[in-house]
Amino acid sequence: MHSDISSSSQSSAPALEPTECSRRACLTAILRMAGMRPTRQRLDLADRLIGRDRHVTAEELYVETAAAGHELSLATVYNTLRQFQSSGLVRELAFEGMRSVFDTDTSRHHHFYLTEESRIIDIPAHTLAVTDLPGIPEGYEVNRVEVVVRLRRKEH
Amino acid sequence: MHSDISSSSQSSAPALEPTECSRRACLTAILRMAGMRPTRQRLDLADRLIGRDRHVTAEELYVETAAAGHELSLATVYNTLRQFQSSGLVRELAFEGMRSVFDTDTSRHHHFYLTEESRIIDIPAHTLAVTDLPGIPEGYEVNRVEVVVRLRRKEH
DNA sequence: TTGTTTGCAAACCCTTTGCACGTGC
DNA sequence: GCACGTGCAAAGGGTTTGCAAACAA
Numbered sequence: 001m002h003s004d005i006s007s008s009s010q011s012s013a014p015a016l017e018p019t020e021c022s023r024r025a026c027l028t029a030i031l032r033m034a035g036m037r038p039t040r041q042r043l044d045l046a047d048r049l050i051g052r053d054r055h056v057t058a059e060e061l062y063v064e065t066a067a068a069g070h071e072l073s074l075a076t077v078y079n080t081l082r083q084f085q086s087s088g089l090v091r092e093l094a095f096e097g098m099r100s101v102f103d104t105d106t107s108r109h110h111h112f113y114l115t116e117e118s119r120i121i122d123i124p125a126h127t128l129a130v131t132d133l134p135g136i137p138e139g140y141e142v143n144r145v146e147v148v149v150r151l152r153r154k155e156h
Numbered sequence: 157m158h159s160d161i162s163s164s165s166q167s168s169a170p171a172l173e174p175t176e177c178s179r180r181a182c183l184t185a186i187l188r189m190a191g192m193r194p195t196r197q198r199l200d201l202a203d204r205l206i207g208r209d210r211h212v213t214a215e216e217l218y219v220e221t222a223a224a225g226h227e228l229s230l231a232t233v234y235n236t237l238r239q240f241q242s243s244g245l246v247r248e249l250a251f252e253g254m255r256s257v258f259d260t261d262t263s264r265h266h267h268f269y270l271t272e273e274s275r276i277i278d279i280p281a282h283t284l285a286v287t288d289l290p291g292i293p294e295g296y297e298v299n300r301v302e303v304v305v306r307l308r309r310k311e312h
Numbered sequence: 313t314t315g316t317t318t319g320c321a322a323a324c325c326c327t328t329t330g331c332a333c334g335t336g337c
Numbered sequence: 338g339c340a341c342g343t344g345c346a347a348a349g350g351g352t353t354t355g356c357a358a359a360c361a362a
Contacts, residue, residue, distance in 0.1 A: 037336060039342060058327080073344045078327060080342095094250040099326060112292065115299065127290035130303060134283035136268065140307040143271065147286060147303050151296040193361060195317065214352080229319045234352060255351060 023047070034087035044070045045080050049090055049104045055120045057099055093120065095148075110147040123149065179203070190243035197228045201236050205246055205260045211276045212258055249276065251304075266303040279305065 027046045028038040036042060044065055049056075056064075062077045081102055084090045093101045093111070098118050110123040130145050183202045184194040192198060200221055205212075212220075218233045237258055240246045249257045249267070254274050266279035286301050 037341065039336070041343070071344095075328075075345075076343055082328095092252040094252040094254075096248040096250040096256065098250075100252065114293075114296065121293065123290055127288060129287045131285045131287060132283060133305065134279055136305070136307060137270075137277065139310055140270065141310045143306040143308045145303065145305050147301065149289065149292070149301050150299040151292060152299045154295055154297045193316065195361070197318070231320075231353075232318060235318085235354095238353095 030089070034083075034089065036083060036087070040070075041072045041076050042080055042083075044068075044072065045077065046084070046089070049084065049102075052104050053122065054104045055093065055101050056104075057101055059099075061102075095120070108144070110149070112149050112151050114151050116153055123147070186245070190239075190245065192239060192243070196226075197232050198236055198239075200224075200226045200228065201233065202240070202245070205240065205258075208260050209278065210260045211249065212260075213255055214258070215255075217258075251276070264300070266305070268305050268307050270307050272309055279303070 024043065024047075027043055027050060030050060031038040031042055031046060045061065048054075048061065048065065058074065058077045058081055061081070062072070062074045065072060065077070081090065085092055085102070088106055090102045090104050091106050093103050095101070095113055095118070097115075101120065103120075105122065108125040110125065110128055112121040112123060113119075114121070128147060130147065133142070133145070136142060180199065180203075183199055183206060186206060187194040187198055187202060201217065204210075204217065204221065214230065214233045214237055217237070218228070218230045221228060221233070237246065241248055241258070244262055246258045246260055247262050249259050251257070251269055251274070253271075257276065259276075261278065264281040266281065266284055268277040268279060269275075270277070284303055286303065289298070289301070292298060
């Protein structure tokens with residue numbers, strides 16, 4: 001994870017700090033490396049995703065980006081998310097009762113799923129261990145082990 | 157799991173054996189206990205689900221049931237699966253790149269997911285252990301811990 | 313008979329696609 | 338200029354819903 005460019009996202013100042021500038025340059029480089037032209041739309045979306053820890057739907061991302069004054073279409077959001085996914089910049093998550101969610105953290109980790117409110121919370125990989133993996137089918141190899149801890153509100 | 161009624165499903169004889177009869181009676185009782193009228197459609201679907209180990213989509217179940225000569229509509233399959241789900245007779249699974257899948261095994265277990273072919277294989281609960289569960293958010297309790305082991309075809 | 317359930321078709325929602333226009337290089 | 342990317346609107350696929358007819362009790 002790129003972590004050195006993190007502190008400026010809360011600021012409401014109109015992007016004058018050098019941090020923002022180098023972030024743009026960094027994002028441009030990332031897109032180029034992934035074989036994508038750094039268009040305005042892709043940069044706007046990358047800026048909201050890369051190096052942040054988020055779980056977003058295409059719709060949420062669209063509304064948020066549009067609200068910020070950056071015009072783009074929902075179709076472009078979908079297409080761009082798929083491209084980012086192919087390049088490994090985001091990962092798709094699936095839970096019942098929820099539409100596709102894209103996770104900006106592509107490193108190994110797990111999730112709490114609050115079923116009643118369809119909310120996702122990250123679980124860092126190191127706070128949980130899976131042992132005694134069973135034998136896997138012939139001709140296959142493990143790509144990734146993911147744990148979902150389903151939570152519900154405590155009764156009483 | 158109800159396991160004593162399992163051997164007759166391969167038979168192509170037109171349902172004359174006593175096993176079939178008692179299975180029907182058993183399914184009727186299960187539906188009644190769940191507060192559902194044992195209609196022909198619900199019994200046909202229950203017969204293909206309950207006490208079997210399957211992962212099916214609504215569409216698959218519809219095609220299969222229709223092919224067996226039991227008329228019913230796709231809408232009824234969806235509605236019935238949702239009712240079965242509410243009663244805990246089946247569970248819904250979600251994987252990216254796959255539409256809703258219903259799992260007839262509602263007991264605690266895990267899954268292999270063969271990403272390239274969108275296939276699901278069960279992992280018995282006892283062949284795998286999750287340890288060091290992290291602290292969970294205030295006011296919530298663990299409902300279920302599920303592990304998905306994503307597999308891909310071995311390269312070489 | 314009476315309240316449920318079913319079937320159908322239409323509605324819905326999310327997502328993808330085709331094509332004309334715009335844009336980065 | 339040329340290829341690639343975007344926006345729009347329409348199509349697509351899965352799932353739910355409204356309502357009249359069929360059915361279980």
